[in-house]
Amino acid sequence: MERVDRFAEILGFFPEQRLIYFKKFFGDADQGSEAFQYVEENEILYTMCFNPSYCWIICSVLKSHFMTPEEERGAAPRTVTELFVMFLHNILTNHRREAKDQREILVKLGKMAYYGVVNRTLVFYYKFEMSTFGLQPILSSPFLSGFLKEILQRESTLEHTTYTFYHLTLQEFMAACSFYLDPSGGIEELLEKLDSCKDGRYEILTRFLTGLARYSVFKTLGGVMGEFKMKTAKQILEWVKKKAEEALRGEDKSEALRVCQWLYETQNKKLIRDAIGKELKMDFNKMTLSPLDCAVLGSVISCCGELEELNLSDTNFTSECIRRLAPGLICCRRVDLSHCGLTSTCCSALSLALSSPHSQLTELNLSNNNNMKDSGVDQLCEGLRSENCKLEKLKCLRSDVLQLPYQTVMQLVRTLSMVPL
Structure with missing residues (x-):
């Protein structure tokens, strides 16, 4: 068979x-x-x-x-970092009396978690990793039960007690925390690994490292974990800024999207503005963007206040994607949404962006979007009629479909450039 x-x-x-x-x-x-x-x-x-x-x-x-x-x-x-910070804070608060030297235990747990990230290990053996990282003596503590679950594994005729984190992302988060808790954590060596690694194994870890480099996080966790190292935060933020400047001005679109995700986790508006600037042209043409990616881009671009150009052509969007992008779209002077498969529901979100009092949009390319229908175009017209709309140039094709609605638009916009078929 x-x-x-x-x-x-x-x-x-x-x-x-x-x-x-x-x-x-x-x-x-x-x-x-x-x-x-x-x-x-x-x-x-x-x-x-x-x-x-x-x-x-x-x-x-x-x-x-x-x-x-x-x-x-x-x-x-x-953010994801804030979510796990609160999750960890709840664990530490609820189990405060169940373990002495919580900080020392968390450092050991974090180092084992980092070992797992480096070696792509999710299952930790009682006689190996738990012993190597000094966690064997406290395995009976309810404190550890907030992080690890016990699994009995059978190999041939032998049975082994193993442990795994409740969630892979929790493992990544604890690994990141260890570099802030332990001054001998080797942050320089870690940053070198992040620079050289190309297989994505450190991606979630990097997001947490950047997200933890914030004063509000220090304040939240410091009360239950002890002092976080400001020097580590400074080194990581300097590294992120350098990587962002290189990626956003380079040609690797996937790398540019990755650094935007790191920037988002920092929630550091000054860092984001300094890294992106106002004159930058961001190009994600032909990229596959999820609603989560769009939310990140929308937030990061909005921190800049103004962006020269955003190219999203040849990217299939759902209405949710456009809605998540909207905070960033209104900050761009030129936006290319050609060949994006926009629907009438996408037009509703676009209309809101055009009519926003903070909209900077002066040029919009909607060429080759044939699914907007009359209802979608009508919604666009509402945005174009708004006194807040600053659009000067609107590009579109398929004038045979859009002719009637855009005859009205021609009377409402100061300058409207129709691209012929």
């Missing part, structure tokens, strides 16, 4: 299932709905929620947040 090749795509939660999960997790429909509404408004967290594991972590953090009296609440998480 010949082999039949098959594959399965794990889709995770559909949008309506996410709300159901939140309500069940909270045990209170109103609180669950309130938490989910917050997540819906946060581009990064919402796009993570399709993954049940992430959904559990988000709910764990937000349940603690929303059950706290409103006047006593801190800020809710916005």
